[in-house]
Amino acid sequence: MIRHTIRLLPLACALALAPTLAGAQQSIDKVNGSITAEAGQAYGDLETVNGSIRIGENATVRDAETVNGSIKVGASARVEDLETVNGGIRLEEGVVASGGLSTVNGGIYVGNRGQVGDDIDTVNGAIGLVAAVVGGDIETVNGDLTVGAGSHVRGGIHYEKPTGQWLNLGNRKNDPPRVVIGPNAVVDGTLVFEREVKLYVHDTARTGAISGATAMRYSSDTAPQD
Numbered sequence: 001m002i003r004h005t006i007r008l009l010p011l012a013c014a015l016a017l018a019p020t021l022a023g024a025q026q027s028i029d030k031v032n033g034s035i036t037a038e039a040g041q042a043y044g045d046l047e048t049v050n051g052s053i054r055i056g057e058n059a060t061v062r063d064a065e066t067v068n069g070s071i072k073v074g075a076s077a078r079v080e081d082l083e084t085v086n087g088g089i090r091l092e093e094g095v096v097a098s099g100g101l102s103t104v105n106g107g108i109y110v111g112n113r114g115q116v117g118d119d120i121d122t123v124n125g126a127i128g129l130v131a132a133v134v135g136g137d138i139e140t141v142n143g144d145l146t147v148g149a150g151s152h153v154r155g156g157i158h159y160e161k162p163t164g165q166w167l168n169l170g171n172r173k174n175d176p177p178r179v180v181i182g183p184n185a186v187v188d189g190t191l192v193f194e195r196e197v198k199l200y201v202h203d204t205a206r207t208g209a210i211s212g213a214t215a216m217r218y219s220s221d222t223a224p225q226d
Contacts, residue, residue, distance in 0.1 A: 037061050039074060055079065088125060100136060149182040156189025156208060159197060180223045181205045198226060
């Protein structure tokens with residue numbers, strides 16, 4: 001099941017307004033306001049409620065969490081878990097996230113040579129991988145997915161059936177999500193679709209068993225346009 005990150009919501013009551021120190025690493029807690037981790041520096045946890053989080057190139061951070069805001073990680077940074085509720089998550093080139101990436105309303109992008117140790121999940125938002133490695137599963141409800149050329153998902157892919165508040169949310173045209181498994185991409189686990197999707201799998205890609213959708217094969221550099 002997709003984690004809806006409900007545990008983030010009580011942050012407003014729990015966060016301290018002043019930064020604390022975790023060993024030699026600074027942890028930053030806020031209620032209102034964005035957080036910036038400077039390039040090349042080491043930090044503990046970064047937490048806010050209303051604000052974005054920016055992590056500079058080559059920085060080291062433990063967990064980063066927000067409720068209303070995006071999370072952006074600069075090239076070659078090192079992080080653990082990244083979570084938000086309303087906002088996207090973007091990892092630039094060479095970022096290593098030893099944990100997972102989770103949002104509810106927002107897209108997730110993992111740039112060239114990025115590594116994610118655990119699951120990637122969202123409800124409403126596109127997911128894109130560029131020659132990246134994901135150690136867990138990819139789970140979503142609404143939104144396109146591109147497992148780009150040379151990417152490797154060691155788990156599976158799961159599209160949950162939209163129900164209740166998630167029904168067609170974030171898809172104004174009510175078009176089925178577009179799922180692309182690109183050239184030389186690999187998905188080790190099962191691909192399970194509990195809803196209609198348009199699934200394109202490159203001739204050089206390898207996947208586990210597919211349930212709930214029929215793969216349309218292609219051999220060009222990019223998948224056919226709908």
